Amino acid sequence: MTYKGGCSRRQHVALVLATIWLSGCATGASDVGSLGACPPVIEYSREFQARAAKELVPLPEESVIAEMLSDYAVMREQAGACHL
Template sequence: MPFNVKCWTRLRSGLVIVTLFLSGCAGVDSDAPPGVCPPEVQYSRAEQVRVADEMAALPEGALIVEWLTDYAVLRDQVRACRRVSPSP
C-alpha cells in the first residue's frame, strides 16, 4: 500500500462532506418569496397576430414551437399566481 493512501482518503471524505453541506443550501427556492408573482408581459393584438403568422411559416418540427409552448405554460402559471395572490 502506498504511503499517501490515507491522504487521499481524508481528501475524499472532506470533499463528500463539503458537497453535502453545499447541496443542503441548493434545496431552497430563492426565485421569489411566497405570495409574490413574477410580472406578466403584455403583448398587443398586432404582435400576437404577427407571432402566429411567423409560427405558421416555420418548418415542420421546428424546436422553437416547443419552446413557445413551454412559454405559454409559464404565462398560464403567472396568471394563476396572480389570481391566488394579487400583487400589492
C-alpha cells in the first residue's frame, strides 16, 4: 500500500469496523415491547383519582408535594405517548 497523505485503506476499514461495533452498545431497548424504552403506565380507577384529589386540597397552594405530582403527571403523559 502506498501512503497518499491520509489514512491508509486498513485504517479506514479499522475505523469503520470500530464504528459498527460501538454502535451495537446502545442502551435503549430496540423493541418497544421490552422493558427499558417505554415505562409501564399504571391505570388508576376514578375512585382512586378522586380520593387523591381530595387529599391534595388541604395542602398549601405552593406545596412541594403538589409540584411533584404535577411533574409526575407530565411524566405519565410522556410514558403513555411512548406506548402509542
